[in-house]
Structures are given as C-alpha cells and as structure tokens.
Amino acid sequence: MTQLGPVAWPPAPIRTERLVLREPEARDRAAVIELLASPEVGTYLGGPRTRDELESEMPGVPSRRPGLFIVDLDGVMIGQITLTRETGHLRQAAGKAELGYLFLPEAWGGGYAAEACGAALDWFARALPGEPVVLATQTANVRSMRLAAKLGFIEVERYEAYGAEQWFGMWSPVTPVD
Numbered sequence: 001m002t003q004l005g006p007v008a009w010p011p012a013p014i015r016t017e018r019l020v021l022r023e024p025e026a027r028d029r030a031a032v033i034e035l036l037a038s039p040e041v042g043t044y045l046g047g048p049r050t051r052d053e054l055e056s057e058m059p060g061v062p063s064r065r066p067g068l069f070i071v072d073l074d075g076v077m078i079g080q081i082t083l084t085r086e087t088g089h090l091r092q093a094a095g096k097a098e099l100g101y102l103f104l105p106e107a108w109g110g111g112y113a114a115e116a117c118g119a120a121l122d123w124f125a126r127a128l129p130g131e132p133v134v135l136a137t138q139t140a141n142v143r144s145m146r147l148a149a150k151l152g153f154i155e156v157e158r159y160e161a162y163g164a165e166q167w168f169g170m171w172s173p174v175t176p177v178d
C-alpha cells in the first residue's frame with residue numbers, strides 16, 4: 001500500500017443525510033477493535049484478528065492515514081472506509097485507488113454503507129479528478145457484491161484466489177456535462 005496521492009488531508013468532516021465521515025479519534029478505539037475482531041465482518045476477509053493482538057498493537061488513537069474514514073452515526077463509529085493506493089495484487093489494479101468497506105454487523109441492512117461509500121467516492125472524485133477506483137471482493141460476499149453494484153462498480157473480471165472466486169470491479173467518475 002502506498003500513499004493515496006496529492007490530496008489535502010484530512011478534509012473537513014464529510015456530512016451525509018445521516019452520517020459523518022471523519023478521521024479516527026481515541027473514542028473509536030474500542031469500536032475499531034470490535035470491527036476487526038468480529039467473525040461476521042471477517043467471514044470473507046480471511047477471518048477476524050484476535051482481540052488480544054488488536055488490544056496490544058493498536059495505538060490510543062487508531063491509525064490515521066489519507067483515505068481512511070471513520071463512519072460516524074450520532075457520534076458513534078459504525079464502520080470504516082478506506083481508499084488506498086493498490087500496489088498490484090492484480091495487474092489492472094496496480095497504482096489505482098482501491099475502495100474497502102467494513103461495517104459493524106449491527107449497522108448492516110440500513111443503507112449506511114452505501115450512503116457513506118457514495119460520499120467517500122464523491123470526495124475522491126473531487127480530490128483526484130478523473131481517476132477510477134477499483135474494488136476486489138469475494139463473489140460469495142453477497143452484501144458486498146450488492147453494494148459494489150449499487151455504487152456503480154462494473155465487473156472487469158473474476159478470478160480464483162485464497163481458495164475462493166474473487167470479483168474485480170472498477171468505478172469511473174462521471175464527467176460533468178456542460
């Protein structure tokens with residue numbers, strides 16, 4: 001993973017109808033550990049991390065970096081979105097920004113991930129105009145597949161990796177019409 005690029009970071013908190021996208025704070029630490037230790041969240045991501053490991057490794061303020069947004073609902077973290085520069089697990093992905101999303105299971109099914117990812121992509125399109133975004137997810141991850149389609153990602157290819165079928169998609173920003 002390399003730096004996202006020449007973006008002004010952090011942006012002012014991004015507000016959507018119900019959510020705020022912002023940098024991690026010390027008050028998010030427990031929820032970030034909960035997220036990364038959740039077996040449900042880790043089902044299609046190689047499994048969860050252990051709580052002990054996370055507790056000992058995570059700094060007081062969960063790590064901050066350009067492209068990493070905490071998704072906040074009424075002052076409480078419900079998920080995390082990342083836009084990272086991909087070093088190339090697939091040739092088409094090399095050097096492109098990749099979207100990742102992880103939400104706490106109690107926040108699934110409310111449209112929050114779609115609302116937050118839409119806002120993150122909107123921020124990205126303004127920060128790095130004209131750049132596409134890529135996404136890889138297991139085809140068995142039905143919720144993730146539905147979300148990718150809803151966000152406008154188009155299938156580029158499917159491939160086998162980590163013992164499962166993977167879906168690789170790409171999102172292109174809409175060019176404004178004058």
Ligand SMILES: CC(C)(COP(=O)(O)OP(=O)(O)OC[C@H]1O[C@@H](n2cnc3c(N)ncnc32)[C@H](O)[C@@H]1OP(=O)(O)O)[C@@H](O)C(=O)NCCC(=O)NCCS
Binds near residue numbers: 111
């Ligand atoms: C992938 C993930 C983010 C999807 O979360 P999600 O809540 O299903 O996604 P959305 O925000 O699109 O919500 C969709 C659901 O909200 C419902 N919904 C309820 N109120 C809504 C509203 N106001 N607006 C929009 N949708 C709404 C939709 O009908 C839909 O319901 P359904 O699941 O019964 O079809 C979540 O499952 C997750 O974090 N998984 C673990 C991490 C993971 O695998 N990430 C993939 C890494 S590549």
